[in-house]
Amino acid sequence: MPVELKHVTCTYSPGTSQEIRAVTDLSLKIQDGEFVAVMGRTGSGKSTLIQLVAGLLEPDSGQVLLDGLDIHARGYDRSALRRRVGIVFQYPEYQLFEITVEKDVAFGLKHSGLKPEEISLRVRLALERMGFSFEEIRKESPLCLSGGEKRRVAIAGILAAHPGILILDEPVAGLDPLARREFLQMIRQFQEEGMTVIMVSHNADAVAEYAGRVLVMAEGRLEMDGDTRTVMSDLQRLRSLHLDTSAAGQAAELLRQRGVEIPDQTVRYDELLGALTEMMVKS
Amino acid sequence: MKTKKEIDGKKISFSYLTGPKADLVLREIDFYANRGELVAVLGRNGCGKSTLARHFNALLPLQQGELTVGGIDVRNQEEIWRLRRLCGMVFQNPDNQFVSSVLEEDIAFGLENYETPEEQIPEKTEAALRLVGLDGMGKRAPHTLSGGQKQRAALAGVLALDPSVLIFDEATAMLDPDGRREVLAVIRRLHREAGKTIIMITHYAEEAVEADRIVLMEKGRIAASGTPREVLADQKLLSGLGLAPPFPVKMYYDLLSAGIQLERCPLTTEELVEELCRLN
Numbered sequence: 174m175p176v177e178l179k180h181v182t183c184t185y186s187p188g189t190s191q192e193i194r195a196v197t198d199l200s201l202k203i204q205d206g207e208f209v210a211v212m213g214r215t216g217s218g219k220s221t222l223i224q225l226v227a228g229l230l231e232p233d234s235g236q237v238l239l240d241g242l243d244i245h246a247r248g249y250d251r252s253a254l255r256r257r258v259g260i261v262f263q264y265p266e267y268q269l270f271e272i273t274v275e276k277d278v279a280f281g282l283k284h285s286g287l288k289p290e291e292i293s294l295r296v297r298l299a300l301e302r303m304g305f306s307f308e309e310i311r312k313e314s315p316l317c318l319s320g321g322e323k324r325r326v327a328i329a330g331i332l333a334a335h336p337g338i339l340i341l342d343e344p345v346a347g348l349d350p351l352a353r354r355e356f357l358q359m360i361r362q363f364q365e366e367g368m369t370v371i372m373v374s375h376n377a378d379a380v381a382e383y384a385g386r387v388l389v390m391a392e393g394r395l396e397m398d399g400d401t402r403t404v405m406s407d408l409q410r411l412r413s414l415h416l417d418t419s420a421a422g423q424a425a426e427l428l429r430q431r432g433v434e435i436p437d438q439t440v441r442y443d444e445l446l447g448a449l450t451e452m453m454v455k456s
Numbered sequence: 457m458k459t460k461k462e463i464d465g466k467k468i469s470f471s472y473l474t475g476p477k478a479d480l481v482l483r484e485i486d487f488y489a490n491r492g493e494l495v496a497v498l499g500r501n502g503c504g505k506s507t508l509a510r511h512f513n514a515l516l517p518l519q520q521g522e523l524t525v526g527g528i529d530v531r532n533q534e535e536i537w538r539l540r541r542l543c544g545m546v547f548q549n550p551d552n553q554f555v556s557s558v559l560e561e562d563i564a565f566g567l568e569n570y571e572t573p574e575e576q577i578p579e580k581t582e583a584a585l586r587l588v589g590l591d592g593m594g595k596r597a598p599h600t601l602s603g604g605q606k607q608r609a610a611l612a613g614v615l616a617l618d619p620s621v622l623i624f625d626e627a628t629a630m631l632d633p634d635g636r637r638e639v640l641a642v643i644r645r646l647h648r649e650a651g652k653t654i655i656m657i658t659h660y661a662e663e664a665v666e667a668d669r670i671v672l673m674e675k676g677r678i679a680a681s682g683t684p685r686e687v688l689a690d691q692k693l694l695s696g697l698g699l700a701p702p703f704p705v706k707m708y709y710d711l712l713s714a715g716i717q718l719e720r721c722p723l724t725t726e727e728l729v730e731e732l733c734r735l736n
Binding site for chain 2: 214215216319320321346347348349350351352354375377378415416417420421423424427428431433442445446449450452453454456
């Protein structure tokens, strides 16, 4: 299910004094099974970008294509689109509302036309995928869980619809470092099984470690687009766009300035550790 | 006689529920902060750190134990407003700490409640905005600000009342990198230049590096406390509590496993680079 944006422009409150051009002439293509990170400072258009991909916003001009079909064309099955493209908003734990976890996760499938047994099965599997014991969690109130648990329940609700594309807006914000790692490894697992993952994140370390490709938005345009090493090793440009750089990337840059030879495009922790170990063992 | 301890808590226990299923969220915590000290409270989600912080200005009632802040017993209902003026708090979410439609009114809200003479309010409001680097922005509406600006504006509302204790409850968690840097810079300044007592609740070990003292919490207890070097360089301690050591500390131990010994364990990237260059 490749996604393609063709010359997309999107404006909020057009024709009023509040008019804001959120994205301008945006073109990009995301292939099946990619893990794409989207970076950009607040107001750069990254949330607009993911809402366009999910079909929640309609462009003023240009097209959004899924499998080569224009999702805003007359007759396009948009309710199926909702299930094929899952979007997890920031702080999804605030969106839980049902009496039990089981009901909350099943909610999105209510009008799917699936048989009740099929829905039950999917709910069970989705919760298990997110690391819960179904029997233990199903009757709990989602509002009484911890923050991390709530977030996993919210994502189970998306997974139950079996999306081919999973969009996550700042999924690890507010999680402690260990929970963050567990979470990202789970997302990576989904991607390895064939799901396309699009993750908005300010966390340069998470982006460097997990994404295969990075899109950087600035002022409504696609400022950078490339494989993770290429984008994340351009520290100067990232800084000029007010973005963070990975800790390993920063250390590599400082070491190079001091005359220590660290390979170009060292942006991940393991790469830096490997380079240092090799160098020290040699000397 | 005035005590040196601005916050002095002994055997604080707390539970959100009552009855047989009630779990203690805090278990006999002894916590103190000296006047002018910056204490970082570090721990995983759900360890009780925010619950503890909400006791300092009596947002939560003290159920068991003793706690005084600035010499005021938090149980003393008659002193509660003086306590809350003395001990201000900035929360995690930048979007739900405002009560007015423009900043200066929002900041004046607290001052008016504390019966500040009207003619002093504009001056105090502007002074508070200046302290957080938002000079001249009093007429702006909160929703037109960036996340970092919102958090600083929320802080200005607290600072207008001239508190001696400031509590930041994961105040940077929802901010982008710029916003985070801005807020941390203001916190640093308030500590160094204004001599405020600061409690910083966080789960980023990196943010705790500059603290005078770090208190580690786990499951409602204090698991350890010490200087950043004592606490953050102890990888065993941190990983035992499910916390990630800062990047340079992790690197130090991973290099050690590979047979490379740095002279001392670095806490910042700059220190790590220094140590590596010394070796090279």
